Amino acid sequence: MSAVAAELVLRDINLRFGGIKVLQDVSMAVESGRIFGLVGPNGAGKTSLFNCISGHYRASSGSITIDGVETSGKSASQMTKFGLARTFQHPALQLHETVLENVLLGAHSTLAGGPVSWALRMPWTTRSEKAARTEAAELLERLGLGDVADTPAGELSPGLHKTIELVRALLSKPRLLLLDEPAAGLSHTEVEAFIASIRGVRDDFDLTIVIVEHHMGLISAVTDRVMVLDHGATLMEGTAREAQSDPRVIEAYLGQASTAEVSGEPAGA
Numbered sequence: 001m002s003a004v005a006a007e008l009v010l011r012d013i014n015l016r017f018g019g020i021k022v023l024q025d026v027s028m029a030v031e032s033g034r035i036f037g038l039v040g041p042n043g044a045g046k047t048s049l050f051n052c053i054s055g056h057y058r059a060s061s062g063s064i065t066i067d068g069v070e071t072s073g074k075s076a077s078q079m080t081k082f083g084l085a086r087t088f089q090h091p092a093l094q095l096h097e098t099v100l101e102n103v104l105l106g107a108h109s110t111l112a113g114g115p116v117s118w119a120l121r122m123p124w125t126t127r128s129e130k131a132a133r134t135e136a137a138e139l140l141e142r143l144g145l146g147d148v149a150d151t152p153a154g155e156l157s158p159g160l161h162k163t164i165e166l167v168r169a170l171l172s173k174p175r176l177l178l179l180d181e182p183a184a185g186l187s188h189t190e191v192e193a194f195i196a197s198i199r200g201v202r203d204d205f206d207l208t209i210v211i212v213e214h215h216m217g218l219i220s221a222v223t224d225r226v227m228v229l230d231h232g233a234t235l236m237e238g239t240a241r242e243a244q245s246d247p248r249v250i251e252a253y254l255g256q257a258s259t260a261e262v263s264g265e266p267a268g269a
């Protein structure tokens with residue numbers, strides 16, 4: 001598989017848990033190299049859709065393809081081989097380990113050999129691990145974490161935890177990157193830094209990116225297109241600007257306790 005940004009196509013995705021319909025006939029197409037936003041009120045089904053794409057959930061029906069190859073039904077670890085990496089709403093880090101060690105957890109899918117040769121520390125494994133360390137250190141530098149590479153992750157802010165997760169995802173050399181609420185818990189300055197860097201990351205690493213996010217300022221600044229989900233179904237698709245002025249979207253958000261989300265104010269900044 002060539003290392004070119006992936007094309008992602010979803011057709012009629014349905015997801016049910018018992019009698020609950022979490023996703024209903026959701027379709028979307030993300031062209032290679034685009035940054036695509038997935039927005040909608042709380043409980044709309046955004047993370048569930050991510051989970052279907054990343055193999056953490058199995059869709060009840062529908063098709064998911066990456067560069068035309070069917071991937072629905074594949075496990076999360078198999079999806080890594082299709083060039084997919086993701087971050088989570090709540091980063092799962094080893095807080096006592098250093099930033100570098102946490103990032104290296106993302107390198108296993110690209111290390112030579114397997115668990116047996118890693119445990120026996122065979123020469124090719126050691127070489128590969130050394131290369132991963134160098135690459136991780138370079139990536140940390142590139143994303144502004146070079147100075148804290150040897151600091152325990154627990155000593156850093158929640159915003160920097162998100163960056164560690166992003167670096168970890170990039171280390172697996174993805175072609176398709178799913179970011180689940182990258183701005184949640186970030187300060188205003190950290191959100192601005194993320195906005196300033198994400199398009200460069202997309203270009204430098206030749207990625208297609210899908211972002212779930214409530215922060216409409218961020219979505220407007222970085223996405224090419226967005227899809228709005230509500231109650232598990234597609235409400236509209238278009239540019240972020242079109243979404244923000246769409247009466248259906250405004251109404252869906254007005255049903256929520258806070259209307260700040262659609263007006264572009266940061267959530268929790």
Ligand SMILES: Nc1ncnc2c1ncn2[C@@H]1O[C@H](COP(=O)(O)OP(=O)(O)OP(=O)(O)O)[C@@H](O)[C@H]1O
Pocket residue numbers: 017020022040041042043044045046047048049
């Ligand atoms: N494993 C599961 N079992 C049962 N219901 C689930 C499961 N996962 C998600 N759901 C339900 O699916 C619906 C959509 O949840 P989801 O987390 O995908 O929404 P979301 O749009 O990401 O919300 P938020 O913006 O608050 O993160 C919710 O009603 C949720 O309770």
